[in-house]
Amino acid sequence: MNLKTLAEKVDLDEAEYQDMIDLFLKTTSLHLIQLETAIETEDTRKVIESAHSIKGSAASLGLTGISGVAWGMEANARANNLTGAGRAVQTIKAEMERVAELVSVSSTARNG
């Protein structure tokens, strides 16, 4: 999987898609900080809100892995279950690193 293929999936050109991914990585980092605090304080409503946002924006960019994990976290939180939420945050972080790596490879390839 490379950035060009992902961009084509959502009908954007590579530069537009990279711009969106940069924005996604920034906003999701903030959501993850909020999530970690909400999990610590067992604030289910905040977990639902942040997981919901990550789920939606990841899905809109074709990042199905991140979206799926966030979906599970939101569904569990709605059922008042925060077990595994911490692990889900770690999985999302790892996925984000993978996406950031794709962006970096793509930028290097395009800019030489």
Place this chain on the structure above:
Amino acid sequence: MKVLIAEDDPVFCRLIETKLVKWGYETVVTHNGIEAWEVLKREDAPPLAILDWMMPDMDGAEVCGKARESSQIRPAYIILLTAKDRSEDITKGLQAGADDYITKPFDDEEFQARIKVGVRVVRLQRLLSDRVTELEASLRRVKQLQGLLPICSYCKNIRNDQNYWQKVESYISEHTEVQFTHGICPECFQRIVEPELERLKKETPLSDL
């Protein structure tokens, strides 16, 4: 056509904006319900609005409700953005006055098609509104005669609103777009004109005719 976007999620907001610009629309971007409401109240408000359901301060449905309650703002075609798994939001949104909805994450073709429906409705509304304005202007120009008109049984003069007996020609000319052109009907010619000519012939010496 100008489209208002109200979306607090920066990624979705940028995505919608990018797509709309690509499809040839002009965009006005806001990030919460209050900002969106301020734009909708403006004289030059976009005729089409895409409002996210979940926004801080004022959600999309509230903006819809306020827009539909207000008689001072030009009605916009409103599309609500809602999560796929929140079907109860769709009903609430439509009841609040939304014209349509799109679920997130959206399918590009469906999104574009729904916006095109909105554009068609906006154009149709404009056309109807222009026609109504034209008709109202025409009606103001057309003078109408209605009700009872007092007319003298002998001279056929008409009593006007100032209680003045007016010649039928001048009264009708004043109250309608009609202009008179005078002639003589065969009956009057026979009854009035011919006897008058006969009288003149008799009274006037032959040498003068």
